[in-house]
Amino acid sequence: MNITNTQFEFAGKTKTVLFAGMALGLVCLVLTFFGDDAYHTRFWSNFLHNSVYFTGISFMALAFMCAQITAFGGWMTAIKRIWESMAMFIVVGIVLMTVMVISVWGHLNHLYHWNTPGIAEVGSATYDRIIAGKVGFLNPVWYTVGTVGFLALWYFWAVKIRNNSIEQDTNETPSLDYYKVQRRWAASFLPIIGFLVCVFIWQSVMSIDSHWYSTMFAWYSMISMLLGALSMTVILIIYLKSIGYLEYVSRDHLHDVGKFLFGISVFWTYLWFDQFMLIWYANNGEETVYFKERMNFYPVLFWGNLLLNFVTPFFILMRNDTKRKFGTMFFVACIVFFGHWWDFFYMIKPGARSAAHHATEMQAGHSTSHSAAPAHDTHAAPAATEHATDAAGHTADTHAAHSEGATHAATDTTHSATHDATTAAATTAEKAAPHAEEAHGADAHGEHGAVDPSKAFKIGYSFPGLEELGIMIGFLSLFLFFFFKNLEKASLIPWRDPYLEESLHHETGALIESEQDDKAGHDHH
Amino acid sequence: MxxxxxxxxxxxxxxxxxxxxxxxxxxxxxxxxxxxxxxxxxxxxxxxxxxxxSRLHQLGFTYGAIGASFAFGLMSWVFTRDWPIVFGGKPYWSVPAFIPITFELTVLFAAWGMTLTFYTICGLWPGVKxxxxxxxxxxxxxxxxxxxxxxxxxxxxxxxxxxxxxxxxxxxxxxx
The missing domain is CATH 3.30.70 (Alpha-Beta Plaits)
Known part of the structure; x- marks a missing residue:
């Protein structure tokens, strides 16, 4: 056992690289700010996407560490300082989400359909009955509490746990005093993060698709963040080992993180599939639309998500020995890290694009047709769409009747907004045509012409463009910068942790033939 | 033994x-x-x-793979060839609906297979002293x-x- 190099030093060269990364991210953010729609949707959705993902990694790293402490998990003591330092990034998350909160209060973007002025006022041009029923929760005040407020609360726990752990190092005589306090903070953090993370995710991510909701969504995104944190842990362990730190962190530690990476990837798939299958089976229009839109218009995102986050980790990490190989683990961790970034891209982009498109149309003066059928535009139930499609060849009169029946959610407003029945028929017919394309365009039945331009393939929405990758690198650099800054502040080994000895002698008991020669050599020391 | x-x-x-x-x-x-x-x-x-x-895990994988293909194959055959029934307006070959059962049979086959293999290796059968x-x-x-x-x-x-x-x-x- 070689316990040297326990004090991390943040090398100037690494700093330069990270500053370059941050600069690249900033340039790419600025690039996406221009040349997009009037709401700068690409810029804002990128900002939200990366803020949520990287902040999520930081608080889920803390949650995972707390779960280990609570469960008497001694094996991880040698890598505990990595998670503590990752958790300190929450403070940056507070700043990032504050920017989002300001943008919501100031209407600087249109990611959130519920944030449209007048959305809950009956008779307003923007009135939306479904969202009107949700404004008690989907409003700027709750948005502020659910994002910045909760992050501040979690940061409080992060600081408490971190300070306690560092103070423990100064403990002269071995005692359990600090440890007992730490256990209390760790255990109390679990329900706090477990319940509140749902609100954070509902507010920041799920409310983009304001009409839609899923009870599985919060768990599924939370696990996505946890996998981001675990894959980041693997990447950081291997990186720190490669530059001469953490010599005492062995294959056995890596094996255990690998098991979590494997097992929780399967759990992620389970949640993903649960959400998908329940909605697919029940086939309620208002729920199905979320997947229908993504499967039809964003197939690369949809299937890529499963390929990156299920197929790759499942088949590569299934074997015992792959979880113990530094190269393989590094490769898989990079894929999974990118995969969950992709997962959040998939969750955020299509909805944000629809919300902004809807707002742009409103601005352009199509408000009459929209207020006539608010439930009918971006979040049309497939039933309504199919009815409209059937009616496409009929006379305008029949058509109006059909559409009114189908968009029953909106019939009352149809009457109030349009006094003349003929106008109503004409308006609905106008609306029906693009929807007919939506329903059949992806099935190559597009007899009405090309797909709706608001859903057509577009770099930055249907697929991450170079700017998106640059922004990811920027945020990653920011994350790593804060991580290394905090890692530097304390010893890499929690010297007085009661579980340190257990961790340093951690063995999984795995018998891998190819490793036996190394091991035999090791025993002679 | x-x-x-x-x-x-x-x-x-x-x-x-x-x-x-x-x-x-x-x-x-x-x-x-x-x-x-x-x-x-x-x-x-x-x-x-x-x-x-140990090579037990290779057998475990094999049993699981047999279970998965058996379940998926059987359901595909029953619901498309042998006795097609429409459930909830879904297509006959409804892959998402097959996945839970495929998963269950994978686990079942792997568990039974491994148990029986383990008994065989250890020579444990009814009546053995x-x-x-x-x-x-x-x-x-x-x-x-x-x-x-x-x-x-x-x-x-x-x-x-x-x-x-x-x-x-x-x-x-x-x-x-």
Whole structure:
């Protein structure tokens, strides 16, 4: 056992690289700010996407560490300082989400359909009955509490746990005093993060698709963040080992993180599939639309998500020995890290694009047709769409009747907004045509012409463009910068942790033939 | 598993570290250990005994793969060829609906397959008489055993001196 190099030093060269990364991210953010729609949707959705993902990694790293402490998990003591330092990034998350909160209060973007002025006022041009029923929760005040407020609360726990752990190092005589306090903070953090993370995710991510909701969504995104944190842990362990730190962190530690990476990837798939299958089976229009839109218009995102986050980790990490190989683990961790970034891209982009498109149309003066059928535009139930499609060849009169029946959610407003029945028929017919394309365009039945331009393939929405990758690198650099800054502040080994000895002698008991020669050599020391 | 009886000379140790030291000593003395019995899995014992990596997991994967293809194949055949029924307006070949059952049968086949394989390897079948050297090796004793069925007196003496040298708590002979 070689316990040297326990004090991390943040090398100037690494700093330069990270500053370059941050600069690249900033340039790419600025690039996406221009040349997009009037709401700068690409810029804002990128900002939200990366803020949520990287902040999520930081608080889920803390949650995972707390779960280990609570469960008497001694094996991880040698890598505990990595998670503590990752958790300190929450403070940056507070700043990032504050920017989002300001943008919501100031209407600087249109990611959130519920944030449209007048959305809950009956008779307003923007009135939306479904969202009107949700404004008690989907409003700027709750948005502020659910994002910045909760992050501040979690940061409080992060600081408490971190300070306690560092103070423990100064403990002269071995005692359990600090440890007992730490256990209390760790255990109390679990329900706090477990319940509140749902609100954070509902507010920041799920409310983009304001009409839609899923009870599985919060768990599924939370696990996505946890996998981001675990894959980041693997990447950081291997990186720190490669530059001469953490010599005492062995294959056995890596094996255990690998098991979590494997097992929780399967759990992620389970949640993903649960959400998908329940909605697919029940086939309620208002729920199905979320997947229908993504499967039809964003197939690369949809299937890529499963390929990156299920197929790759499942088949590569299934074997015992792959979880113990530094190269393989590094490769898989990079894929999974990118995969969950992709997962959040998939969750955020299509909805944000629809919300902004809807707002742009409103601005352009199509408000009459929209207020006539608010439930009918971006979040049309497939039933309504199919009815409209059937009616496409009929006379305008029949058509109006059909559409009114189908968009029953909106019939009352149809009457109030349009006094003349003929106008109503004409308006609905106008609306029906693009929807007919939506329903059949992806099935190559597009007899009405090309797909709706608001859903057509577009770099930055249907697929991450170079700017998106640059922004990811920027945020990653920011994350790593804060991580290394905090890692530097304390010893890499929690010297007085009661579980340190257990961790340093951690063995999984795995018998891998190819490793036996190394091991035999090791025993002679 | 062998049908004929075996005469075994075995030593009982109180601690797994003592047992590991004894196995290492036996290796350096070139003594041929018959087997080692412990109440729980002792980490690091397999390599010094020179055991190969277990191939059980390959069988586990095979059983699971058989279960998965059986379930998926059967459902596909039943619902598209043999007896197609429309459920909830879904297509006959409704892959998402098959996945939970495919998963369950994968687990079931793997679990049953591994259980039966394990019984076969250990020679455990209904009516088999347990060949236990000592009841305490399932509780608190760590046992190292030598086969002395055909050993001459000098070899047995060598084994006995080995046990006293390595600190065995107790040395017994038993025919199983």
């Amino acid at each position: 062998a049908s004929e009886t075996t005469k075994v000379l075995y030593g009982l140790y109180n601690d797994e570290e003592d047992l590991k030291k004894a196995v290492k000593a036996a290796n350096s003395d070139h003594l041929d250990i018959m087997d080692v019995y412990t109440p729980f899995p002792v980490h690091g014992l397999d390599p010094i005994l020179g055991l190969k990596e 347990a060949k236990s050297l000592d009841n305490r090796i399932t509780d608190n004793k760590f046992c190292l055993a030598y086969d002395v069925t055909e050993a001459d007196d000098s070899t047995v003496e060598k084994y006995r001196s080995f046990f006293s040298k390595t600190g065995a708590d107790e040395v017994n002979v038993k025919t199983i």
